[in-house]
Amino acid sequence: MLGLREAGVYYALALLVAVLTVLTAALGRPSYLSPVNLVNILYQTAPVAIMGVAMTVVLITGNFDLSVASVAALAAAVNILVIDHVGFWPAMMLSLATAGALGLLNGAMVELVGINAFIVTLGTLTASRGLVLVVTNGRSLMVGTPAALTAMTGFESGRTAGLPLPILYMTGFTLAVWLVLHFTTVGRRIYAVGGNPEAARLAGINVRGYKLGAFVLSGLAAGFAGVLYASRFGAMNPTALQGEELTVIAAAILGGTSLFGGAGSVLKTVAGALVLYTLTNGFNVLNLGANYQGLIEGTVLIAAAAIYTVGGRRRAPRGEPSAPPPGAPHVHQAQSQPAVL
Amino acid sequence: MPSATQPLLFLEHLAKIYPNGTAALRGVDLAVRTGTVHGLLGANGAGKSTLIRILCGATSASGGTMLWRGQAVRWSNPADARAAGIATLHQQIPLVATLSVLENVFLAQAGWARRGRDAPARLARLMDSIGYHLPRDVPVGTLAIGERQMVGILQALAADARLIVMDEPTASLAAPERQIVHRAIRRLAAEGRAVLLVTHYLDEVLALTDALTVLRDGAAVLSAATAAVDEGALAAAIAGRQVHRTARQAVRAEARVVADIVGLHSPGCLAPCTFSVRAGEVLGIAGFLGSGRSELLHAIFGADRSARGEVRVHGRSVPHSPIAAVRAGIALVPEDRAAQALFPALPLWQNVTLAHLARFSRWGMFPRARLEREAAGDAVRRLEIKTRDLDAGVGDLSGGNAQKVSIARWLCGPTRLLLLDEPTAGIDVGAKAEILDQMRALTATGVAVILVDSELKLLLQEADRILVMREGAIVAERTATGTGEEELIRLAAGAAPGGGETRQVHTQ
Numbered sequence: 068m069l070g071l072r073e074a075g076v077y078y079a080l081a082l083l084v085a086v087l088t089v090l091t092a093a094l095g096r097p098s099y100l101s102p103v104n105l106v107n108i109l110y111q112t113a114p115v116a117i118m119g120v121a122m123t124v125v126l127i128t129g130n131f132d133l134s135v136a137s138v139a140a141l142a143a144a145v146n147i148l149v150i151d152h153v154g155f156w157p158a159m160m161l162s163l164a165t166a167g168a169l170g171l172l173n174g175a176m177v178e179l180v181g182i183n184a185f186i187v188t189l190g191t192l193t194a195s196r197g198l199v200l201v202v203t204n205g206r207s208l209m210v211g212t213p214a215a216l217t218a219m220t221g222f223e224s225g226r227t228a229g230l231p232l233p234i235l236y237m238t239g240f241t242l243a244v245w246l247v248l249h250f251t252t253v254g255r256r257i258y259a260v261g262g263n264p265e266a267a268r269l270a271g272i273n274v275r276g277y278k279l280g281a282f283v284l285s286g287l288a289a290g291f292a293g294v295l296y297a298s299r300f301g302a303m304n305p306t307a308l309q310g311e312e313l314t315v316i317a318a319a320i321l322g323g324t325s326l327f328g329g330a331g332s333v334l335k336t337v338a339g340a341l342v343l344y345t346l347t348n349g350f351n352v353l354n355l356g357a358n359y360q361g362l363i364e365g366t367v368l369i370a371a372a373a374i375y376t377v378g379g380r381r382r383a384p385r386g387e388p389s390a391p392p393p394g395a396p397h398v399h400q401a402q403s404q405p406a407v408l
Numbered sequence: 409m410p411s412a413t414q415p416l417l418f419l420e421h422l423a424k425i426y427p428n429g430t431a432a433l434r435g436v437d438l439a440v441r442t443g444t445v446h447g448l449l450g451a452n453g454a455g456k457s458t459l460i461r462i463l464c465g466a467t468s469a470s471g472g473t474m475l476w477r478g479q480a481v482r483w484s485n486p487a488d489a490r491a492a493g494i495a496t497l498h499q500q501i502p503l504v505a506t507l508s509v510l511e512n513v514f515l516a517q518a519g520w521a522r523r524g525r526d527a528p529a530r531l532a533r534l535m536d537s538i539g540y541h542l543p544r545d546v547p548v549g550t551l552a553i554g555e556r557q558m559v560g561i562l563q564a565l566a567a568d569a570r571l572i573v574m575d576e577p578t579a580s581l582a583a584p585e586r587q588i589v590h591r592a593i594r595r596l597a598a599e600g601r602a603v604l605l606v607t608h609y610l611d612e613v614l615a616l617t618d619a620l621t622v623l624r625d626g627a628a629v630l631s632a633a634t635a636a637v638d639e640g641a642l643a644a645a646i647a648g649r650q651v652h653r654t655a656r657q658a659v660r661a662e663a664r665v666v667a668d669i670v671g672l673h674s675p676g677c678l679a680p681c682t683f684s685v686r687a688g689e690v691l692g693i694a695g696f697l698g699s700g701r702s703e704l705l706h707a708i709f710g711a712d713r714s715a716r717g718e719v720r721v722h723g724r725s726v727p728h729s730p731i732a733a734v735r736a737g738i739a740l741v742p743e744d745r746a747a748q749a750l751f752p753a754l755p756l757w758q759n760v761t762l763a764h765l766a767r768f769s770r771w772g773m774f775p776r777a778r779l780e781r782e783a784a785g786d787a788v789r790r791l792e793i794k795t796r797d798l799d800a801g802v803g804d805l806s807g808g809n810a811q812k813v814s815i816a817r818w819l820c821g822p823t824r825l826l827l828l829d830e831p832t833a834g835i836d837v838g839a840k841a842e843i844l845d846q847m848r849a850l851t852a853t854g855v856a857v858i859l860v861d862s863e864l865k866l867l868l869q870e871a872d873r874i875l876v877m878r879e880g881a882i883v884a885e886r887t888a889t890g891t892g893e894e895e896l897i898r899l900a901a902g903a904a905p906g907g908g909e910t911r912q913v914h915t916q
Contacts, residue, residue, distance in 0.1 A: 271734030
């Protein structure tokens with residue numbers, strides 16, 4: 068039996084599913100636990116979970132990326148703009164390259180110039196969204212050729228083993244990142260870099276490299292989410308995914324990732340994303356009306372953070388390999404990074 | 409009014425047993441009288457910190473009584489203790505880095521104005537009275553560690569406390585700064601206040617205090633008037649055994665040169681330095697706070713990005729970066745363990761193996777926990793690190809044990825040149841001897857050591873040669889056998905002995 072703080076997000080998810088199951092049964096609505104509904108939740112969660120996993124890595128290294136949703140929208144726009152001319156895979160590469168380049172830009176501004184990550188990525192959030200408006204001229208974009216549309220549908224709506232492909236993409240990416248974080252020297256160093264950057268530097272770890280790499284990973288994940296979005300609808304309007312970065316960050320925080328760096332788990336982030344989408348789905352299934360949704364989600368987020376913070380005080384880390392305790396803000400000595408305001 | 413014979417503070421059978429059964433204090437008696445300096449000594453983990461935490465209201469005792477001016481008291485939070493007249497100067501002084509010296513000194517003062525009109529004048533009087541001057545409008549974050557210590561002392565003075573508890577106030581200070589702190593302590597006692605001084609420096613205790621108490625394993629093992637004890641008796645009481653340091657074997661002159669430092673400099677903090685270190689040699693660096701000792705070590709290690717010049721290990725030039733330095737076998741044990749060496753979120757064993765992780769990994773990529781634990785277990789035994797188990801968080805370790813973890817990190821790789829920056833600051837005599845023994849054991853295997861330590865006696869005892877630094881430059885070189893403390897102080901202080909009391913603000 069794991070403690071509330073170590074596994075709180077899993078308990079929350081289980082509790083939420085149980086409550087919704089009982090409610091749907093009691094109200095005589097279609098069963099919540101039906102495979103169709105569960106698959107639907109997983110499918111809806113996939114893009115946010117993919118961005119959330121990369122966001123978790125950025126947070127572990129002690130940084131922050133607000134730009135993911137705008138970068139995803141830009142990648143989607145690039146994808147739809149070029150796919151008719153170059154075909155599906157080259158278009159995907161261009162989208163990923165664009166998003167990866169923005170991640171690199173974020174990382175370079177933060178690590179090489181020394182500007183605070185919050186400010187840099189707030190800038191790229193705004194600028195990327197602006198770029199979306201520029202390239203779309205403020206109008207909706209649509210894929211023109213049937214061939215491209217077919218390829219997109221195959222990529223996004225196809226099924227393997229009965230599961231929609233985005234669920235597999237999410238699972239594969241999460242597992243890959245989890246394995247790297249837990250079983251490689253790279254993962255160990257990522258936790259060290261976020262836990263105490265100066266000590267990591269003096270232990271001969273390439274601190275800048277790891278922090279920059281996390282931003283690039285975040286950019287690439289956002290690019291992939293953008294391609295998924297474009298492929299789902301074969302079209303997009305310029306405000307697509309607006310505000311979604313907050314859902315991504317909320318998922319990571321629900322999963323107990325520390326905003327101070329050095330702690331976090333990608334599996335819990337995925338669970339956090341599932342909690343958020345289960346709530347959304349539950350509102351739909353119970354027909355409760357969307358008006359209460361934001362209020363409930365916000366409350367859940369703060370309650371989770373409160374549990375992590377209060378539960379995390381005065382607790383020594385125990386030796387789960389490569390898995391430092393998440394959640395509680397580990398306050399560190401003044402970071403050498405100058406904040407430029 | 410308390411009578412003259414009644415102690416200001418009287419602790420009777422004070423105990424602190426944590427809910428998990430750990431006994432930090434097992435019934436300590438302690439009496440501190442008005443107008444005296446009382447020394448509190450003990451090894452790391454002996455219970456000093458717990459006692460201080462109880463005194464300042466950060467935690468409460470689980471048994472025994474605390475009499476303050478004759479009244480039984482029990483603080484429920486630090487504000488109670490402060491209001492009653494107990495000021496505590498913690499080892500890590502909680503100052504606000506972005507506020508000025510003036511604002512920090514009067515931080516706890518009542519009133520709505522951010523800065524009282526008479527504050528500058530009051531600050532000037534306080535600084536006059538201890539003979540130490542700092543620019544009042546400089547942000548505390550830009551001050552060196554010793555200067556921050558002085559701000560903490562000024563803060564305690566400003567609070568007008570009856571009892572000032574000082575936890576290791578001179579741990580990271582060089583001789584002139586220590587003198588200033590000593591003067592401030594004497595003045596406080598002369599004014600009719602009491603000082604409870606926690607320190608590892610035995611000479612300091614003997615010179616400054618009127619009475620003393622030694623804690624060991626949560627109990628007071630020695631309570632005496634200072635005049636009645638000597639250094640040997642104190643060391644034995646602290647360690648629970650006799651601590652012997654034997655003279656070390658001098659390095660042979662024909663030993664191979666391990667590292668050449670050629671024209672290494674850094675704009676603004678380090679003048680060009682050229683010297684070499686031989687296998688098995690301990691090269692001591694003497695100098696006051698801000699003389700460039702740490703800067704030199706950081707430049708050698710490649711941690712100073714603006715440093716220029718050449719560092720050669722076994723004749724091969726090492727690029728300026730910590731990554732290249734570690735690869736070349738250079739190791740740095742930095743001055744500030746918490747901020748520069750340890751990872752509180754990682755368990756002990758991962759802290760030990762981090763710098764040479766690839767050696768414990770399959771194909772250099774996949775760490776093997778079993779090998780890592782073996783290596784960490786070896787280090788724990790070899791350095792006598794006192795810890796619950798290998799999974800303990802390093803944040804829980806006492807100063808000496810944390811320092812040993814920081815050193816252990818470099819024992820599990822091919823270290824050729826070990827840079828030690830104040831390795832024994834704030835560490836008790838027993839752990840200190842163990843760390844120095846370890847350093848000697850390393851030199852016996854051919855490792856070269858560059859040792860920065862504010863304690864000149866220790867440098868003279870452990871080093872073969874000593875370089876003296878002043879204002880970022882190496883100003884003299886002496887063999888340890890051919891010099892003494894007085895000469896080193898004179899060299900480090902430069903043309904004006906006794907100078908350095910009004911210090912320049914040291915900025916990074």
